Amino acid sequence: MKQITIYDIADEAKVSVATVSRVLNGTAPVKVSTRAKIEALIHKYQFQPNALARSLLSKETGIIGFIQPDITNPFFPEVFTGAEQEARESGHTFFLSNTIGDYSKESEYLNIMQEKRVDGIIFLGGRINLKDCDPCLVQEVVEHAKKIPIVLVNGNLRNTDLPRVVTDEYAGTVLAVRHLIELGHTQIGFIGGQCQTTTTSIKIRAFRKTLRDEGLQVKEDWILPDHFSMDSGRQQMQKLLAMSEKPTAVCCVNDYTAIGAIKAVVENGLKVPDDISIVGFDDIQLAHHVIPELTTVSQQAYELGRTAVKVLRQLMNKGKVKKLTTLEPQLVIRQSTAAPRR
Amino acid sequence: MKQITIYDIADEAKVSVATVSRVLNGTAPVKVSTRAKIEALIHKYQFQPNALARSLLSKETGIIGFIQPDITNPFFPEVFTGAEQEARESGHTFFLSNTIGDYSKESEYLNIMQEKRVDGIIFLGGRINLKDCDPCLVQEVVEHAKKIPIVLVNGNLRNTDLPRVVTDEYAGTVLAVRHLIELGHTQIGFIGGQCQTTTTSIKIRAFRKTLRDEGLQVKEDWILPDHFSMDSGRQQMQKLLAMSEKPTAVCCVNDYTAIGAIKAVVENGLKVPDDISIVGFDDIQLAHHVIPELTTVSQQAYELGRTAVKVLRQLMNKGKVKKLTTLEPQLVIRQSTAAPRR
DNA sequence: CTGAAAGCGCTAACAT
DNA sequence: ATGTTAGCGCTTTCAG
Numbered sequence: 227m228k229q230i231t232i233y234d235i236a237d238e239a240k241v242s243v244a245t246v247s248r249v250l251n252g253t254a255p256v257k258v259s260t261r262a263k264i265e266a267l268i269h270k271y272q273f274q275p276n277a278l279a280r281s282l283l284s285k286e287t288g289i290i291g292f293i294q295p296d297i298t299n300p301f302f303p304e305v306f307t308g309a310e311q312e313a314r315e316s317g318h319t320f321f322l323s324n325t326i327g328d329y330s331k332e333s334e335y336l337n338i339m340q341e342k343r344v345d346g347i348i349f350l351g352g353r354i355n356l357k358d359c360d361p362c363l364v365q366e367v368v369e370h371a372k373k374i375p376i377v378l379v380n381g382n383l384r385n386t387d388l389p390r391v392v393t394d395e396y397a398g399t400v401l402a403v404r405h406l407i408e409l410g411h412t413q414i415g416f417i418g419g420q421c422q423t424t425t426t427s428i429k430i431r432a433f434r435k436t437l438r439d440e441g442l443q444v445k446e447d448w449i450l451p452d453h454f455s456m457d458s459g460r461q462q463m464q465k466l467l468a469m470s471e472k473p474t475a476v477c478c479v480n481d482y483t484a485i486g487a488i489k490a491v492v493e494n495g496l497k498v499p500d501d502i503s504i505v506g507f508d509d510i511q512l513a514h515h516v517i518p519e520l521t522t523v524s525q526q527a528y529e530l531g532r533t534a535v536k537v538l539r540q541l542m543n544k545g546k547v548k549k550l551t552t553l554e555p556q557l558v559i560r561q562s563t564a565a566p567r568r
Numbered sequence: 569m570k571q572i573t574i575y576d577i578a579d580e581a582k583v584s585v586a587t588v589s590r591v592l593n594g595t596a597p598v599k600v601s602t603r604a605k606i607e608a609l610i611h612k613y614q615f616q617p618n619a620l621a622r623s624l625l626s627k628e629t630g631i632i633g634f635i636q637p638d639i640t641n642p643f644f645p646e647v648f649t650g651a652e653q654e655a656r657e658s659g660h661t662f663f664l665s666n667t668i669g670d671y672s673k674e675s676e677y678l679n680i681m682q683e684k685r686v687d688g689i690i691f692l693g694g695r696i697n698l699k700d701c702d703p704c705l706v707q708e709v710v711e712h713a714k715k716i717p718i719v720l721v722n723g724n725l726r727n728t729d730l731p732r733v734v735t736d737e738y739a740g741t742v743l744a745v746r747h748l749i750e751l752g753h754t755q756i757g758f759i760g761g762q763c764q765t766t767t768t769s770i771k772i773r774a775f776r777k778t779l780r781d782e783g784l785q786v787k788e789d790w791i792l793p794d795h796f797s798m799d800s801g802r803q804q805m806q807k808l809l810a811m812s813e814k815p816t817a818v819c820c821v822n823d824y825t826a827i828g829a830i831k832a833v834v835e836n837g838l839k840v841p842d843d844i845s846i847v848g849f850d851d852i853q854l855a856h857h858v859i860p861e862l863t864t865v866s867q868q869a870y871e872l873g874r875t876a877v878k879v880l881r882q883l884m885n886k887g888k889v890k891k892l893t894t895l896e897p898q899l900v901i902r903q904s905t906a907a908p909r910r
Numbered sequence: 911c912t913g914a915a916a917g918c919g920c921t922a923a924c925a926t
Numbered sequence: 927a928t929g930t931t932a933g934c935g936c937t938t939t940c941a942g
């Protein structure tokens with residue numbers, strides 16, 4: 227169990243630690259014979275230099291902190307996978323946290339990451355997605371950002387100039403609503419999301435505006451935010467279906483709620499899209515495995531992750547960074563939307 | 569951007585670093601007035617002690633390495649969530665890797681984790697799930713395990729005594745097959761998984777044995793391993809449905825393939841469970857949101873994660889550990905299984 | 911109660 | 927080509 231060190235190698239090879247360090251890093255020429263001797267020892271003991279000691283000196287850990295709310299919602303793993311892919315280029319690896327949108331956990335992780343001297347942080351969800359975030363929580367992030375590069379993904383912090391990478395959720399929602407209108411729908415509802423959340427409020431705003439722009443009436447009763455889960459989608463759709471006057475199409479805050487919504491429709495003996503059209507948001511992998519396959523707005527989660535790392539890397543290299551990178555979402559038409567009955 | 573150190577604090581407080589260290593750790597009494605002075609400074613500069621320096625000394629990083637093949641398959645995030653929950657008790661956090669079952673990536677991560685001196689490693693998937701693993705790959709893990717505690721989850725390494733936490737997949741499969749037989753099925757197929765994988769071979773073995781024990785015939789053409797993805801389930805079910813003689817029920821290697829299989833059935837204009845019963849394995853959250861809700865075998869993913877951390881902790885504390893902890897799977901009957909037609 | 915100093919494992923001048 | 931040595935930031939004896 228004892229970890230062996232550069233000294234152990236040096237002793238046995240009868241050279242100084244500097245020489246061992248040199249063969250380890252190829253940082254200066256070493257005689258072939260002594261190099262061979264040292265390499266043999268390294269192999270013999272399966273010696274791995276202590277990264278803690280190295281980092282203490284170099285001030286680099288090669289670690290990126292990834293703060294995200296729910297690893298169980300496939301959207302985040304997809305972003306993570308993109309980030310990981312991109313990070314390979316620069317040899318960075320990840321320290322992952324699961325905050326469940328709990329602000330105190332975010333603080334905790336922010337501190338831990340700072341203590342562990344990660345090279346940078348990618349922040350998703352939680353407080354950066356709040357319409358009205360407590361200034362203290364904002365300030366906390368700003369303080370950390372003074373010491374360590376942070377990029378915000380799909381979120382924002384008021385009065386702050388942290389670099390951000392976002393999907394244009396407004397435009398995405400417009401795409402979704404227009405699609406429904408073009409199919410001939412005039413009675414459209416909105417389901418899911420939390421009001422205090424920017425994702426939700428942006429989407430609802432785009433929803434209302436598009437409806438009005440197209441000369442349609444916005445029925446407030448049909449706007450039912452609640453949560454981001456499948457269960458939530460199911461429940462809200464249930465409510466909608468219990469109303470005397472029902473919409474013929476529904477926009478959902480994300481694919482998870484959309485899947486729940488479909489479930490509710492089917493449970494009521496109705497059919498998607500025949501009786502009611504449903505459109506999601508995110509385009510998680512599952513979206514085209516569900517029955518019926520989900521029409522949705524692609525956020526390019528993977529690309530979002532890659533881009534976040536690219537921006538973070540610029541920041542870490544003290545290069546100039548675009549304060550805002552926007553990815554354009556795309557409408558993906560599949561089976562869950564169709565023209566309304568008759 | 570400059571990180572401040574214990575020296576900066578000591579200087580400004582006109583005390584020695586030792587004293588600062590004492591208030592930081594509460595490791596010895598400090599006069600109230602000097603303590604106050606120091607604490608004020610710590611707050612003023614938002615000082616966070618450098619964990620690298622600490623770990624260098626303490627030989628503990630508070631980090632657990634989590635090696636897993638596919639963060640995109642919800643089963644793994646569920647295990648991870650359980651692990652994280654349990655790890656909070658001891659203040660451990662996670663270093664995550666995504667190996668995509670690529671053995672060279674596993675090696676790479678094993679090395680990185682070793683260099684970073686993580687306190688322990690939880691290993692899922694990849695080589696530990698191989699029926700016939702290259703001895704070199706086995707040896708590599710064994711070498712690492714000499715230096716750092718490793719626990720294997722749902723896998724094994726031949727001729728090795730690394731502690732393991734596993735679901736009894738054999739028993740789980742028996743449960744699934746029996747359920748189908750009790751419903752009256754006699755024509756049963758098996759879909760998904762990779763042959764070289766122990767999960768798959770254990771399940772297929774249990775599948776065959778149970779069928780025979782119940783006096784039923786095993787039709788080899790109906791055993792179609794391939795992969796673990798939804799697409800794979802869809803394709804294999806497609807093949808099954810194209811056969812002249814078809815089974816009336818199908819066991820799937822996991823929930824993902826089962827969902828793909830349902831998809832294929834519906835695409836062929838048939839119904840689950842009316843025309844064909846389907847049972848999955850894992851009981852991912854999605855299983856009860858899919859239409860029809862999936863009958864499956866619960867692996868208690870969350871519990872698996874918790875247990876893995878518990879065992880790992882014992883190992884880290886050099887306590888005695890059970891070499892093998894087995895979790896009993898449970899049959900969860902939902903809507904995707906029913907008695908065969910007529 | 912507090913300070914001086916050694917040392918954790920490694921790298922990077924600076925010598926030789 | 928190789929050795930010596932001074933840190934990196936922190937904890938921990940050992941003295942006062």
